[in-house]
Amino acid sequence: MPTVPPAATLDHQALDGAGLRRGIGLSVEEIDRRKAWLGLNDGDADRLRHIDNLVGAHVGTMVDGLVDDLVLADDGEGAISQHDRKLLCDYFGGLTCTRRFDDDHLDQRLAMIEQLQGRAGRDLSWYLAAYLAYLQSVSARLREAPGEQDVMQELQRTLAKAMCFDLSLVIDAYLFERDRTIRSQQRELEELSTPVLQLRDGLLITPIIGMLDSRRARQLTEQLLHAIRQRRARVVVLDVTGVAAVDSRVANHLIQTVDAARLMGATAIITGVSPEVAQTLVGLGVDVGNVITVADLQGGIDEADRLLGLRVVPVSEVPFERHPS
Numbered sequence: 001m002p003t004v005p006p007a008a009t010l011d012h013q014a015l016d017g018a019g020l021r022r023g024i025g026l027s028v029e030e031i032d033r034r035k036a037w038l039g040l041n042d043g044d045a046d047r048l049r050h051i052d053n054l055v056g057a058h059v060g061t062m063v064d065g066l067v068d069d070l071v072l073a074d075d076g077e078g079a080i081s082q083h084d085r086k087l088l089c090d091y092f093g094g095l096t097c098t099r100r101f102d103d104d105h106l107d108q109r110l111a112m113i114e115q116l117q118g119r120a121g122r123d124l125s126w127y128l129a130a131y132l133a134y135l136q137s138v139s140a141r142l143r144e145a146p147g148e149q150d151v152m153q154e155l156q157r158t159l160a161k162a163m164c165f166d167l168s169l170v171i172d173a174y175l176f177e178r179d180r181t182i183r184s185q186q187r188e189l190e191e192l193s194t195p196v197l198q199l200r201d202g203l204l205i206t207p208i209i210g211m212l213d214s215r216r217a218r219q220l221t222e223q224l225l226h227a228i229r230q231r232r233a234r235v236v237v238l239d240v241t242g243v244a245a246v247d248s249r250v251a252n253h254l255i256q257t258v259d260a261a262r263l264m265g266a267t268a269i270i271t272g273v274s275p276e277v278a279q280t281l282v283g284l285g286v287d288v289g290n291v292i293t294v295a296d297l298q299g300g301i302d303e304a305d306r307l308l309g310l311r312v313v314p315v316s317e318v319p320f321e322r323h324p325s
Contacts, residue, residue: 016111017106017107017109017111017112017114018107020111020176024110024176026172031106034165034168035165038161038165040161040165044158048095048096048158048159048162049096049097051096052093052097054141054142054145054155055138055141055145056093059093062092062137063089063134064085066088066092067088087112087115090112091113095163095166109169110173113170114173114177117173124170124171127167127170127174128167134163135159135160135163139159142155194206194216196224198231198233199237199301200310202233202235203234203237204224204227204228204231204233204235204237204266205239205301206223206224206236206237206239207241207242208220208238208242209243211245212246212250217249217253220257221253221260224236224261225260225261225264228261228264229264233266234265234267234308235267235268235269237268237269237271237297237304238268238269238271240254240271240272240274240277241272241297242272245276247280247284248284248286251280251286255286255287255288255291258270268291268292269292269293269300270291270293270300271294271300272296273293273295
């Protein structure tokens with residue numbers, strides 16, 4: 001299964017527990033619903049503290065066994081640092097250190113989950129195996145502890161419910177970070193797919209290739225207007241040769257882009273309109289009266305040079321000045 005990229009490789013900042021909880025959308029109502037499904041109550045919080053008193057001193061040993069069984073088998077000998085071992089120990093030991101499953105507890109758990117995923121990048125199947133292995137280890141310790149059988153079984157049921165609740169947080173955090181990564185990668189791809197290139201002083205060119213939808217058209221406008229201001233452009237050429245089709249919303253957005261560029265002090269030229277796109281614009285009744293259109297990109301560059309007061313001439317026609325020796 002694919003793993004979540006380490007947090008250091010992402011272009012967005014890591015969130016703290018509270019920020020992650022808000023990003024996931026873990027409302028009070030949602031938490032109460034999950035607790036109701038699992039039957040978690042104040043009595044379970046009390047039993048978790050009792051479990052912690054019984055097995056807390058053995059958490060390090062149990063985590064070491066978990067690391068040996070699950071982590072080193074995947075990564076090889078020496079792959080887990082002492083820092084990561086301590087992180088795992090605190091993480092699994094924290095399963096039994098709760099009071100009332102309140103916001104503070106959730107924020108603490110989510111912060112640890114964020115840190116663990118950022119450092120280890122484990123996939124969900126690893127978490128399932130790790131929780132099962134830890135549950136079996138704790139259950140074995142509880143069976144050895146003194147106490148009535150009914151009480152020990154109740155403690156094990158409480159531990160299983162707490163782990164299911166905690167695992168739901170892991171899944172939420174995993175999916176949230178995966179979606180953040182996907183959105184970030186999509187933004188990067190969109191920026192690469194609609195670059196704003198500077199051909200010469202005062203002249204920008206934006207080649208548009210592929211499907212142009214409303215979202216991408218808005219992004220194009222934002223990038224273009226930013227580049228106009230930053231590079232002090234006076235003419236921009238929008239080449240739509242690679243666009244096979246547009247709808248009315250996208251067509252109107254292109255017209256708005258031209259108008260916005262004019263307000264920024266730049267003249268926009270649209271080049272490479274295909275016969276299909278031209279027929280669509282006419283059929284939709286899109287007003288292109290104020291738009292400069294040219295058949296191809298070269299023609300658009302020539303028109304841009306004219307607007308800039310430039311003229312491209314062959315090198316042979318450039319006067320050669322002989323410098324005195």
